[in-house]
Amino acid sequence: MKNLILTLMVFGLFACATDSEPDNYTEMPWVKMDKIESLVKKRPKKILVDVYTPWCGPCKMMDAKTFTDAEVINQIGKNFYPVKFNAEGPDPINFKGKEYKNPLFNPNKTRGRNSPHQLSSFFAVRGYPTLVVMDENMNIIDKIVGYKDATQLKAALSKYTQEKG
16 A cells, blocks of 8 residues: 555656656657647646648758757747647648548658648748747747757747846
């Protein structure tokens, strides 16, 4: 019985600790688009959606270089819910009370362009990569288009963060 109580106490402490904000993020805390609404209700934060495609070279460069930079990771992790969104992916997404799909997605097309997802149209994305900045009410407030290195991205996001620069 003592072991059970001790286990429950430790689990309770761990559960509380995981709900708090880390001092430093060691990796990008990507979340799924479907989770955004519940996360924002629980703890309001801006949202940063990385709209990418699997064939996009600059998107891959941002993943390899920009989104691995420790300062970028901390700036985004502390101030945004970061989301990766495949603009040509097949998965349906529920967002703001509506289901968005990719009805023309071709699963046999494994290289190059595929059909655009309906959520891409909602975001009015014209090129990749595009970072869509949304406020705590999930309204689009900005779009950052094209490849950005760590310095450029930190500067572009600084007007939306608590830590300037």
